Amino acid sequence: MGEERYLPLFETTRANGRVLYRLFAVSVFVGICLIWVYRVTHIPKACEDGRFGWMCLFAAELWFSFYWVVTQATRWSRIYRHTFKDRLSQRYEKELPGVDIFVCTADPIIEPPMMVMNTVLSVLAYDYPPEKLSVYLSDDGGSELTYYALLEAAEFAKHWIPHCKKYSVEPRSPAAYFISTASDAVGDQSQNQNRAGDVALIKKLYENMENKIENAVKLGRISEEVRSKHKGFSQWNSYSSKLDHDTILQIVVDGRNPNARDVEGCMLPTLVYLAREKRPQYHHNFKAGAMNALIRVSSSISNGKLLLNVDCDMYSNNSMAIRDALCFFMDEEQGHEIAYVQFPQNFDNLTKNELYASLKVINEVEAHGLDNYWGTLYIGSGCFHRREVLCGNIFSKRCRSEMKWEGKKGEEIAIHDLEETSKSLASCAFEENTQWGKEMGLKYGCPVEDVITGLSIQCRGWKSVYCNPTRKAFLGLNATTLLQILVQHKRWSEGNLQIMLSKYSAVWFGHGKISLGHQLGYLRYNLWAANCWATLIYSILPSLYLLRGTSLFPQV
Numbered sequence: 001m002g003e004e005r006y007l008p009l010f011e012t013t014r015a016n017g018r019v020l021y022r023l024f025a026v027s028v029f030v031g032i033c034l035i036w037v038y039r040v041t042h043i044p045k046a047c048e049d050g051r052f053g054w055m056c057l058f059a060a061e062l063w064f065s066f067y068w069v070v071t072q073a074t075r076w077s078r079i080y081r082h083t084f085k086d087r088l089s090q091r092y093e094k095e096l097p098g099v100d101i102f103v104c105t106a107d108p109i110i111e112p113p114m115m116v117m118n119t120v121l122s123v124l125a126y127d128y129p130p131e132k133l134s135v136y137l138s139d140d141g142g143s144e145l146t147y148y149a150l151l152e153a154a155e156f157a158k159h160w161i162p163h164c165k166k167y168s169v170e171p172r173s174p175a176a177y178f179i180s181t182a183s184d185a186v187g188d189q190s191q192n193q194n195r196a197g198d199v200a201l202i203k204k205l206y207e208n209m210e211n212k213i214e215n216a217v218k219l220g221r222i223s224e225e226v227r228s229k230h231k232g233f234s235q236w237n238s239y240s241s242k243l244d245h246d247t248i249l250q251i252v253v254d255g256r257n258p259n260a261r262d263v264e265g266c267m268l269p270t271l272v273y274l275a276r277e278k279r280p281q282y283h284h285n286f287k288a289g290a291m292n293a294l295i296r297v298s299s300s301i302s303n304g305k306l307l308l309n310v311d312c313d314m315y316s317n318n319s320m321a322i323r324d325a326l327c328f329f330m331d332e333e334q335g336h337e338i339a340y341v342q343f344p345q346n347f348d349n350l351t352k353n354e355l356y357a358s359l360k361v362i363n364e365v366e367a368h369g370l371d372n373y374w375g376t377l378y379i380g381s382g383c384f385h386r387r388e389v390l391c392g393n394i395f396s397k398r399c400r401s402e403m404k405w406e407g408k409k410g411e412e413i414a415i416h417d418l419e420e421t422s423k424s425l426a427s428c429a430f431e432e433n434t435q436w437g438k439e440m441g442l443k444y445g446c447p448v449e450d451v452i453t454g455l456s457i458q459c460r461g462w463k464s465v466y467c468n469p470t471r472k473a474f475l476g477l478n479a480t481t482l483l484q485i486l487v488q489h490k491r492w493s494e495g496n497l498q499i500m501l502s503k504y505s506a507v508w509f510g511h512g513k514i515s516l517g518h519q520l521g522y523l524r525y526n527l528w529a530a531n532c533w534a535t536l537i538y539s540i541l542p543s544l545y546l547l548r549g550t551s552l553f554p555q556v
């Protein structure tokens, strides 16, 4: 062991082509300066036409120059992280911590239950000891359809998880997997025969589940026959609407129960359905509210030390991602300083030319630049957190918390009692006069609750890491119409501007707590909306002046 103990669990390398990029950036900067010089030396005289337009354009150019400089903070120095999962297994396989995974859904029409179940199944089948894994589905739609789908998915999981393990399936979302097996059906026939048989069998079971769920969705309600089979549906008896109902909670699979096993006899991960209480007189705070309820409920059921959140349209595409994340958290030297590990959000429904600009530049360039300050942004889906960090802990060098397994929680409590105590944690009144939504959990009141929460975590002294393995960890659905994109980008840019102007601004709140480059990195996004004025001037004024025959640009 000796020397081996000290081999790190991850390494950091600098991006190639740095010098080239910097030369390029310097040349752009020289170009920018020349534009300023030109503008200043060629201002139209007071009597000449175009003086006002010229000044406006100059102001816009000054703004763009400033924004360009700010942007360089995220591009100047990029780094990459590589994990050593084999070292992790060798050293810590027995001590791997409990992991609680939160899947958020909010509407069974916009987010069809089948899509949600594929995400749930993909995370249930992670390559991770099942007794240490718990999956929570948060249903802000409070829909019986989603609940029913989860019951069906739990049955299917008993076949799906062993199938994934036997054939090292990737990806572990059944729908995505069947699409990929259909395209690579050719191969060594004799060797593949057994497998082909098993795939056909599992596909049949999947279609069976799909039919049942789709039929219920088409019907728009659950048939009496199904209702009578599962006592959980009685929780909807007092339900009046999506925004007015009691907490609905059921431990669908109780990982503590020795009989909770798959068809091969292996333990199953815990699986929980939660629709937190909603009342018209209490603000529900959207996803942040759902996440905070999940943090509390999971603390009483499984209390995993590591939390992962995925949106319901983002399935796990890499069954090793938990281990990738743990390579950071469990690293002997630096692990204790790391608060969260963010994976990029990639999409598998992009148009050929990525018409609506995916997050590619952010994912492949800028996030690596921010990582250089240990300051990657928390962007919601695909992020692993230490539980204590989301509970408001301040980083302290002295009290080093270990990311290790500490045994199962509450094994002696009967499942019914556990459900009842957990329910109270998801009630509306629970957060009254508490720090939840302020200093604890995700922050309320900002459309990008994740970014502002991430910033405040970093301001409390913690580091964050960006992990972008070759095999994408998560794949989701991007908005596909102009309208959807506009709504989404408006929300993001508005939210970011709000951070800029709030008490948590990277400029004043972050001052002295995070580095200058890191502050500028945040500004790149926080000022995104503010670009609109300069863009408007630049796109409208020159054409208006041309109508009068005045050019605001040099003659070529």
Ligand SMILES: O=c1ccn([C@@H]2O[C@H](COP(=O)(O)OP(=O)(O)O[C@H]3O[C@H](CO)[C@@H](O)[C@H](O)[C@H]3O)[C@@H](O)[C@H]2O)c(=O)[nH]1
Binding pocket: 104, 105, 106, 107, 111, 138, 140, 285, 286, 287, 290, 310, 311, 312, 313, 345, 379, 380, 381, 447, 448, 449, 450, 451, 488
């Ligand atoms: O009241 C709500 C509203 C939304 N959601 C869930 O939150 C997630 C994100 O909402 P969505 O409307 O899909 O927003 P997007 O713009 O696609 O999400 C991106 O932007 C959000 C805000 O920054 C992040 O939280 C997300 O993780 C990130 O993927 C989805 O799973 C929803 O089901 C809830 O649970 N409750």
Ligand SMILES: [Mn+2]
Binding pocket: 311, 313
């Ligand atoms: Mn979304």
